[in-house]
Amino acid sequence: MASKNKLRRYQSVDAMVRELKPSYPVMCFRPDRCADVVRQFTSRFPGKVMYAVKCNPHPIMLSAIYGAGVRSFDTASLGEIALINELFDDVSCYFNHPVKGRAAIESAVRVYGIRDFVVDHPAELEKLGAIAGADAAVQVRLRTPSGVATFDLSAKFGAEPALAVELLQSVAAQGKRPALSFHVGSQCVVPKAYATALEIVADVIDKSGVTPAYINVGGGFPACGMEQAPPPLDDYFDEIRETSERFGFSGKIPLICEPGRAIVARAASLVVQVHLRKDDRLYLNDGIFGCLSELLYGGIIPPMRPVRMGKSHATELQPFTLFGPTCDSSDVAPSQFALPADMAEGDWIEVCDIGAYSNALQTGFNGFHTDAFVEIHPELG
Template identity: 55%
Template sequence: MTALDPEFRFSSIGEVIERLEPSYPVFCIFPDVLRTRAKAFVEGFPGTVLYAVKCNPHPYVLEALAEGGISHFDTASITEIAKIAELMPEAHSYFNHPVKGRGALDAAAKVYGLKDYVVDHADELDKLISIAGTDITVEVRIATPKGKAVYDLSAKFGATPDDAVDLLKEAKRRGCRTALAFHVGSQCTDPSAFRVAMELSAKVRDRAGVPLEYLDVGGGFPAIYKMNVPPLSDYFDVITRARDELGFDIPLLAEPGRALVADGCSVLTQVHLRKGDDLYINDGIYGCLSEIRDGDLDPPVRAVSLSGSLGGATQPFRIFGPTCDSLDVLKLPFHLPEVIAEGDWIEFGQMGAYSIGMQTGFNGFITDTIVRIDGMHEEFVY
């Protein structure tokens, strides 16, 4: 077994540094944290929890979530569908991308036997039925108002209420089962956004007048980062009250991603050069740290040396990634010890969501050392 063996296990970030002294970035997965998050969501949400695979598709992550009680998955490509089928043959996958290639649809229906598909346009419904037939559930996704979310997904997907009514009626007329779906936007900081979307769904339901198999309330459940976000229990309470008051006597589904995995991973980077208040590290916006720039997210960080965590007075630093271009820079200032120097390490916490799954490999830089760490972040408080 070598240091780069994916089965290499550690008890802490400190042990990773002590044993590997890595000059390359290391993606650290904490299965105990992931299992705990999954269990809390499964027990707290008033319905079925689908993990959004795109958020972090690494097998260690998927396996830990399954051990925490998740057996349903929001998949958006044939690659994700195949991965779930291989790792967890008994799991239930939903093809929840509103726009699907014909080849992917053919494989999803005929090779993997999927029965649940999202659409938001009449042409997509025609394509779906022509390939998958009518023994399926058609989830009609409606666009929701832009609320307090970092990413507005309804700018790209979602039918208007009028079109949603027509799609539901047409899907039912052609012999399909029907359902409704929406997404309030990623990293939504306002629980009432779910109430607004469920009220809109109720209006579409009543106008369409067709039986619904379920209502999929999508994702958007936030991670804390350094933002002032309500606890997940507030979101669950809003959804439960809206379900009861709006008469949704059908199963509810949810597609959390970020809220399940953000806390369960971190990225360990090394400082390769210090120029005054600028630090040059070995991961950046083309790698696992893209969301720090794209979402203006502010994850917790700490500096570590071979002898342990660096302490003392701190100062703001600008951080550059490793690629040979000037765009690879994190916009936020990071407050780190004044004594930090070349050879020290920086751990970026809460990096489980949209990190390793979004890296590009640009310029030959890629984070391909993944380790498992047992325990619940004893060294690093998120």
């Protein structure tokens, strides 16, 4: 495994702050938590578990996920495929972006031996037809109903059932292996959404007369720990298992899932420092152009824990507006956070459960980029 997998290790976030006293933001990974959720998936989900690399592609996360037994990865670009292949030998990547450049498909097949793809339109299938071999599996991605998740992905991708029927038949006619996939949306808070999507799947199978090589139920499983507490993961697994049994998929058509958020969300926190206080305004060293963009785009409300060395905080809380470090006035969290009334310059805040779509999305705008990463291992003495 690559040497870049070695980071400084601390027993706790407080131990890190004590030693580094960081004036820069520090992402603190908890690989044990990541592995725990993977094991929850592999023991309860009725099929194969992949990981969606986009959610957090840091090698520490990927190694923890690999270490917990995942050998297949949902990748959306040649860059992600290359990353996975550079880190691990015995793995497979699924090229699950519904829109791919011809050259990227060609390299994916020729350089990396990719055999699994996604399409949601005949023109994309035409591209594959010319390049991917007969052993390629082509998943037809279905559109699913919106309104069940924080991030609605069917607004951008997915074929309506009638088109999906045609696409499935065309894949079979090309001599490739037809498959089906969907994504109910990220941070899905309605377990029934998977049953609804599987009902659409059953209808498409019925109308097309084509039995798919597998059904990929996508990601979307929610992160717990947020203020907006979703149902437990088991409710989602039960819904998927019961619906698959109802339609006779079990034992006949393999299921796959490709979660991102649920696996990594609780496996990282971000330690930021207060660089200036103006009344109820705190100016921090990371913000919505950095690792905290989902506070704005998803309305995510992560738990915040004040950290101060030496002297304890006031017990009285007050609401604060949190500004990020860039010169852009939109760099501000959309809701206020309750923190000790005596918050001051130099104090730190641990933004908890922020492992999903955080470091993966940061822009580097205005020269601010979080590139300090450490590991937290509570078992260290």
